Amino acid sequence: MKPPPKAAKGSPIVEYPAALSDSTVRMIVRVSTGGHRVRIEIANSHGAAAVNIAVAHIARSGEAASIVPGSDRVLMFGGRKQVVIPPGASTVAAFGDSITDGFGTSPDKDQAWPTLLDTRLRAAPRTARIGVVNLGISGNRVLHDTAGASALARFDRDVLALEGVGWVVLLEGINDISYSAIPGFPASERVSAQDLIAGYRMLIAKAHMHGLKMIGATILPYQGVWTYTAEGEAVRERVNEWIRTGGEFDATVDFDKATRDPANPKRLRAAFDSGDHVHPNDAGNQAMANAFNLSAFQ
Numbered sequence: 001m002k003p004p005p006k007a008a009k010g011s012p013i014v015e016y017p018a019a020l021s022d023s024t025v026r027m028i029v030r031v032s033t034g035g036h037r038v039r040i041e042i043a044n045s046h047g048a049a050a051v052n053i054a055v056a057h058i059a060r061s062g063e064a065a066s067i068v069p070g071s072d073r074v075l076m077f078g079g080r081k082q083v084v085i086p087p088g089a090s091t092v093a094a095f096g097d098s099i100t101d102g103f104g105t106s107p108d109k110d111q112a113w114p115t116l117l118d119t120r121l122r123a124a125p126r127t128a129r130i131g132v133v134n135l136g137i138s139g140n141r142v143l144h145d146t147a148g149a150s151a152l153a154r155f156d157r158d159v160l161a162l163e164g165v166g167w168v169v170l171l172e173g174i175n176d177i178s179y180s181a182i183p184g185f186p187a188s189e190r191v192s193a194q195d196l197i198a199g200y201r202m203l204i205a206k207a208h209m210h211g212l213k214m215i216g217a218t219i220l221p222y223q224g225v226w227t228y229t230a231e232g233e234a235v236r237e238r239v240n241e242w243i244r245t246g247g248e249f250d251a252t253v254d255f256d257k258a259t260r261d262p263a264n265p266k267r268l269r270a271a272f273d274s275g276d277h278v279h280p281n282d283a284g285n286q287a288m289a290n291a292f293n294l295s296a297f298q
Contacts, residue, residue, distance in 0.1 A: 028061050040075055042085060051085045053077075092117070092132045092297065093159045095151065096171035099220065100136025104279025111282040112136070114169075116289035127297050130166070135159065141175045142199040144189045155203055160210055167297060168207050170200065171217040171255065174278065177235050178227040193238035197246075204248055215296060216249035218256035223266040224277030233266055251296040258291040259284050 031038070038058065042051075056075040059067035077083035094100050094114035102112025118132035135158050139147030148154065151172045159168055173196050180190040200216065207214045218240040222228055240256050243249065259280055261269045268277055272284030280288065 026065055042083070053083050053085070055081050056083075091162055091165045092121070092130060093162060093165050093168045094132055094134050094136060094171070095155070095159060095168050096136045096217075097140040097175055098136065098138035099174070099279055100134060100171050101138050102134070102136070102285070103138055104274030104276065105282050105285055109282065111285050113280075113285040113288040116286050117169075117292060120289055120292070121294065121297065124294055127294050130297055133162065133165075136171075139175060140172065141179065142172045142196060142203075143176055143191060146175065146179070152199060152202060155206055159212075160206070165212055167213045167215055167250075168203075169215045169217055169253065170203060170249075171219075173219045173239060174222060174236070177219070177232045178222060178225060178278075181227040181229045181232055191235065193235045193242070196235070196239050197242050200243075201248065213250040213296075215251045215253055216243040217253045218243050220255050220278070220280065221260045221266050221268055222278045223264070224268075228277075251293070253288075253292050255288050255291060258287045 040056070040058065042053065042056075056077075058073050058075055060071040062068045074081060092114075094117070098104075100112065100114060102110075102115075105111040112134060114132045114134040114136070121127040121130045121132065137148050137154075140151060142151045144150050145153065149157075151170075159165060176191045176196055176199075179185060204214045219236050222236070223233070243252055244254065256265075259268055259272050261267045268280065268284065272280045272287060274281040274284070
């Protein structure tokens with residue numbers, strides 16, 4: 001890191017050091033909208049060396065550099081107080097629905113497949129500088145709004161606005177398919193395989209316009225769910241075949257093959273089923289994380 005410029009004589013600006021070690025930095029941020037939670041993002045995109053944060057806190061600002069008593073909270077990074085941010089690290093964006101979000105896994109165990117993929121990446125020397133951000137939203141659909149904006153509508157805000165993203169893993173579509181079987185569901189929102197493929201193509205085009213690689217994930221089996229139909233299964237199988245063989249994704253990961261029952265490919269393997277026949281349990285999420293060929297991220 002090059003030395004910072006010298007402050008002009010008499011300037012009110014305090015010179016900052018070229019590097020920090022065993023130091024505490026306090027920053028005051030004005031929040032313009034209210035809420036019950038706050039998310040802190042720390043990046044080291046342009047650094048030459050790793051940044052080791054031993055502990056970080058957040059609190060309400062008081063007078064000058066003081067804080068409001070009783071407002072101090074410790075920030076956690078993946079359940080840990082300490083975090084190391086590699087220089088120029090890149091965020092794999094796991095973009096999906098409740099399966100990506102981790103619904104069906106053990107509470108408070110952080111066993112969603114994006115977390116388990118992150119563990120694999122960090123354990124391999126060639127991918128140790130790559131992190132994973134979980135952008136799964138329960139109930140999310142590709143083409144239409146349900147629980148929040150659709151994948152097409154939120155892609156710019158949730159993925160393209162993130163700094164350092166190199167790859168996007170897309171696992172979306174099961175809600176588009178299964179919701180179509182709900183009695184009274186709007187006919188205008190029922191989807192065909194071609195509808196979903198058209199949505200995927202738009203997401204791929206958006207990613208490629210911004211230099212991002214898109215990894216297509218096949219849709220998991222869901223027989224046993226009350227919204228399962230033969231028509232929906234046909235859509236799922238057609239979409240999965242296109243993901244595998246269409247050649248439009250930069251790479252693919254076959255979650256369907258990794259989690260399906262060999263005796264009945266339309267159904268989740270019993271050992272991977274959380275109980276609702278659509279959301280994998282901890283073991284199922286591990287199988288999904290293991291299905292990645294890590295060379296796709298090099």
